Amino acid sequence: MPEQTSKSLILQQFIPYRMVNTAKRISDNLSKIYVSEHFGVTIPEWRILARLAEDERLNSRDIGRITMMDKSKVSRGVKLLDGKGLLIKEKDEQDHRVTYLSLSEAGCRLYHELAPRALEWESRLIRVLDTSEYRDLMRILEKLDKQLDSMES
């Protein structure tokens, strides 16, 4: 009987480890753009901003669902953005629990300052991938996401 049947775990070849490490580096580096670099926006704020730039009049719940942030995070992000006058809030007339959020003038302006820099940073990052690799990565991420859906349920 072999004393150690299992294929051994080598951290450098362990997908979860690699993905998490690389993603953290990406997040840390990119976030420097909006967090420090004179914009003073947190990551949750940035996500909400970006999401509202794509779709007007979302409520917190929608934003949470779409961006995979739990409701506390969204709530705090919204509070911060609102405090800076970057949002427009509209209470739903029918359902008084929900508030629709959109970007104010200032919110739009900030977004249009930030987005090009974020895109520029991304393009510098993925410059090392050729077009097929870029498509591969997207497809792989989609597949992994789908698999996670099924593993979570």
Place this chain on the structure above:
Amino acid sequence: MPEQTSKSLILQQFIPYRMVNTAKRISDNLSKIYVSEHFGVTIPEWRILARLAEDERLNSRDIGRITMMDKSKVSRGVKLLDGKGLLIKEKDEQDHRVTYLSLSEAGCRLYHELAPRALEWESRLIRVLDTSEYRDLMRILEKLDKQLDSMES
């Protein structure tokens, strides 16, 4: 003059966003195995454990450098593992600042309980990728890491 030259940012197609989201889901799900599932090991502890299983007699600094954890995290992880009797510590005779760490009997045993489950979880995750996609992903992660190295400097 065009009023909006920049390619617009769509969150779902923005690599940093996608990578960070997927990696977080992976981390959250996998960590359930060792955090809760009757092992009670934190993520930093697990990383140190796994790393020491691969290489004996590392000091905290080495572990930090290799696993990309800052020294506070390593320090706390080591303290926890040591408190459970999972480590062997040896002070360097020449340099009294450094302590070499190895797995104790119990540490080895715990590792050999955990590793197969982690690998099993990984294999369930990547089951959706065909062999070429698996290789693609590894190569892409390597390229991104290398690019991050150069962007950070």
Place this chain on the structure above:
DNA sequence: TATTATTGGTTTCACTTGAAACTAAATACA
């Protein structure tokens, strides 16, 4: 219509995190 369950959103609380300060030891250099 009263009662119960559900939902959108906020807040609390215990825990984790990383930057910075710190300690102790070793090294460099005057």
Place this chain on the structure above:
DNA sequence: TGTATTTAGTTTCAAGTGAAACCAATAATA
């Protein structure tokens, strides 16, 4: 030598996090 710098590792502190409790409003059901 002695003084300044660097390094291994710990601790402190302020901030961020998510689970759970909570509040108010709506929907479901008796």
